[in-house]
Amino acid sequence: MARKRTIDDIARLAGVSKTTVSRVLNNKPDVDPNTRERILRIVKEEGFVPSATAAGLAGGRSHLLGVLVPSFTWPMIPDIVCGIAETIGNTAYELVLYSLNDKTRENGEGDIIDHILSTNLVAGILAVLPGQSSKFVIRLHQHGFPVVLIDDQDDPPLVPWIGADNQCGAYDAVKHLLALGHRRIAHIQGPMKYVCSRERYEGYCQALREHGIPVEPTLVIEGAFDTASGRDAAQTLLSLPEDQRPTAIFAGSDLMAYGVLAFAEEQGIDIPGELALVGFDAIGSSALVRPALTTVKQPFQEMGQRGIEVLLSIIEQSDQQRFNVRSGYARDFMRLSRANVDEPANAPPLRIRLATSLVVRASCGMRQRSPFSSIKSVSR
Template structure:
C-alpha cells in the first residue's frame, strides 16, 4: 500500500512552506497564482486529502467549533442547530457536538470541557442551555478563549457573551391572557427549577397573577421535567381532584409538557378547550399540528442560534489578531461591554384556550403575535 501523503510532502514537492499549502487548501487569497496552481496540481496528482488536525497545527489555527448541548431530545435543539450548522458551513470551521445530559454530575461536565480543550483543535465554544455547567466556562473566558452562551445560566456567569429569550415576559403574557379570558384557577407546570429559564418563567406566572389581584395557590403549582411524561404526571394530579378544586386552565412551561396535559385530559374525558384551557411554551414545530392546535409562547430559536454563532465567529477572528491588539479587544468586548442580547417572546394564539362563561374579563390581553 502506497504511503499516505501529508502536508509536509506537498510542501516539499512544491518547494514552499506548509503554511503556504494550508493557505491554498483553505482558499486564502494571499498566495501567488503560479504557486497556487503548482500546489493544486501536486495535490491532484498525489491524491492528498488535507487533515483538519495537521492543517490546524501547521498554521497555528484550530478548525473546530465545539457546541455543548443538553440531551439532543430537548425541544428546540434541532431547530437551533440547523441554523448554526448552516452558518458554520459557510466558514472555514467544522462543528463537533458534545451532549451533556441533565443527570451528569458537575464534575463530569468539567471533564467534557477539559476534553474539548485537550484536543488543541477547538477555536471556540458555544454552550446551549448549559445550566450549572456554565460555571466551568468562566476560567476559559478569563484565559481569552472564545465562549458564547445561549440562554440558561445557573448560576449567572459574568463576562461571557450571552444570547437568550425573554422567558419572564413570555410567561407573563401567557398567564395574563388566561386571566383576561376569565380564568382564576390557573395551574402551572414548572420546568426543573435547577434551570434559570424555569425560575424566570415561574416568576412571570406569579407576577401576572399578582398584578391582576389573583392570589397564588401553591396547590396549583407542580414541577415537571420539560418532557411529555412530566406534563402527563402533573396534569393527572390536577385533574384527579374534585371538580370544584380542578384548574380551569393549565399553563405548561414547555410545549412537550403541554402534550402530556392533552393526553391526561383525554384520560379524564375532558375536552380542550371546552373543559380546560391550555397554553404551552416554546412553539415547537409540532404544536401547530396538534389537535387542537396548541396556543403557546414562541421563542425565536433560529434567530438566537444565528446571533450566537455569528458572535462566536467574530470573537474567534478577533482572538487571532496580533496578541496585544487581541488582548485589548477582548478586554473591551468581554469585560467592559459584554454582549447580552435578549430576544422578545410572543404569544401565538391557536385553539386550546376558551373564554370562561359567566365571567367578565376585566384585563386587556397582551398579544404580541397571532
C-alpha cells in the same frame, strides 16, 4: 487504491513551499495571483481536501469549533445544532461535538474540560444548555479560552450568554388566556432552581397583576419539565373543588403540557372546550398532538446561529488581543444581532435575550363564555 494527497504533495506539484499552499487554502493575502491560480488548479485536479486540524496547526490556530451538548435526545437540540451548522457552513471552520451523556456525567464532566484544554484541538467552545455542568465550562473561560453559553438554567456572571426572553414569553401566553376571558389560570412551573422557570413564573405573575388578579398558591405547582410531572400537576389542579378549579393551564414546557393532555383524555375532559392549555418551547411534536398545542416558541435555531457568531467574534478578536473577551467584539456583534443586549458598563460580558413568539393553535380554544368551567369531578 490511490494514496490520499497531502499538502506536501500539492506544494511539490506546484513548485512552492507548504507555507504558500497553506496561505492560499486559508485565503491569505500576499500570494502572487498566478501562483494562487496554479495551486488552486492543482488542488482541484488532485481532489485534495485539506485537513481542518492540519490547517490550524500550520496557521497557528485551530479551524475546529467545539460544541458541547447534553443528550441528543433532548427535543430542542436538533434545532439548535441546525442553526450552528448553517452558520458554520459559511465559514472555514468545522465542528467537533462533545456530548454530556449519562456515562460522561458518571465519570465526571470535568474530564471533558481537561481534554479540551490539554489537546488544544478546538479554537473555542459553544456550550449548549450545560445546566449544572456550567461550572466546568466557566473553568475554560477562566483559562482564557473562548467560550459562549446557550443556557436557560444558569446565568454565569462572567461568560458571554445567549438565551430566550422567558419572562416576556410567559407574559404573552397568560395575556392571551386573559384576553380569551379566563381568570382562573393555573401555572405548572419548571424546577425553580432554574433561571428560566423563575422567569416564566414572573411573566405569569406580571400578566395576572396587570389585570388585578392575585396569584393563588393552589393554582401554582412545581413540575420537572417532563410529561409525568405535568400529568401529576393536572390531577392535583383538576381535583380542586369545582369553584376553585382552573379554566386554563399555562405549562412551563411542552412536555408538561403533554402530561395535562394525557390526564384530560383519561378523565374525559375536553380540551379546549372545558380547559384551555398553553405550553412553552414549541418543539416539533406540539403541532402534531391533538388538539394541537398553543405554545411559546423559543428561537432555538437562531440561538445556535447567534452563539456561533459571537464565538467567532471572540476568536477573531483574540487574534489581535489575546483572549480579551471584554473588548470590542460585543459592539461589533450588536450590528449583526436583532436581540436585546443587556451589557452593564462595569461588567462587559455579553448578554443576548432573543425574542419569543406565541404560536396559537387549537388547545387554548375560543373566548370563554363564563368565568368558570363545567369540568366534571375528577377521580384520583
